[in-house]
Amino acid sequence: MKPCLQRRLFVLGTAAATLSMLVPASARREQERLVQVRARRFTFEPDEIRLALGVPVSFEFTSLDVPMGFNLPDFGVRSDILPGMVTRLRLTPDKAGQFPFHCDIFCGSGHETMSGMIVVS
Template sequence: MQASKRRFLIGVPLAASALLLGAAQGKPQKERVIKVEARKFRFAPNVIEVRQGEAVVLELRALDFAHGFNIPELQTRIDLVPGKTVKLRLQPAQAGRFGFLCDNFCGAGHEEMAGTLVVTA
């Protein structure tokens, strides 16, 4: 067998072992990015699904007005400024359904500007 082929066959299991070992030692995992747009009177998407313990970054962008993004049960809140993207890092520790809403009055349909963060085990 050629030396380069032998090194490849040995290197693949070693690389896989290193990845598994890194995960077992609590190395930071890559964050999943989820883009969310806010406009009168809705969030898109209005249902966000993540896994329990998954590291995610919500990239939130207000398209028309200064909105708020609030997940009361997770004690998480951020202001959204029109035309700017803000990042909110989450790593939900518990499974469940958590409502989110705009908490900056934005007009007659404001009460309907809400959604759900679904965290699965």
């Protein structure tokens, strides 16, 4: 076999092997759901989030005015949400049902009503 042909075959083989390693990673990223949540006095938007059991989700939180918190006690996750920043939180729901979440950083009068629901089915 000519050296030029050997080199081409080597390059093609290496490229094919590299692509086969990348496909599973990109397939996993496509399965992860992105949920954007905006927090502002005294509400989360959306305030009801529907998720699929066992499907990973990546939350992106933003605050439109003051520091807030996100607390989802049934899954043992919480995070601060700061104005002007995006806060990311990953979760794979491992149980079905309705799970309340709430703001756990006092954000003013009306704070006690700042809550929502995650529904996993």
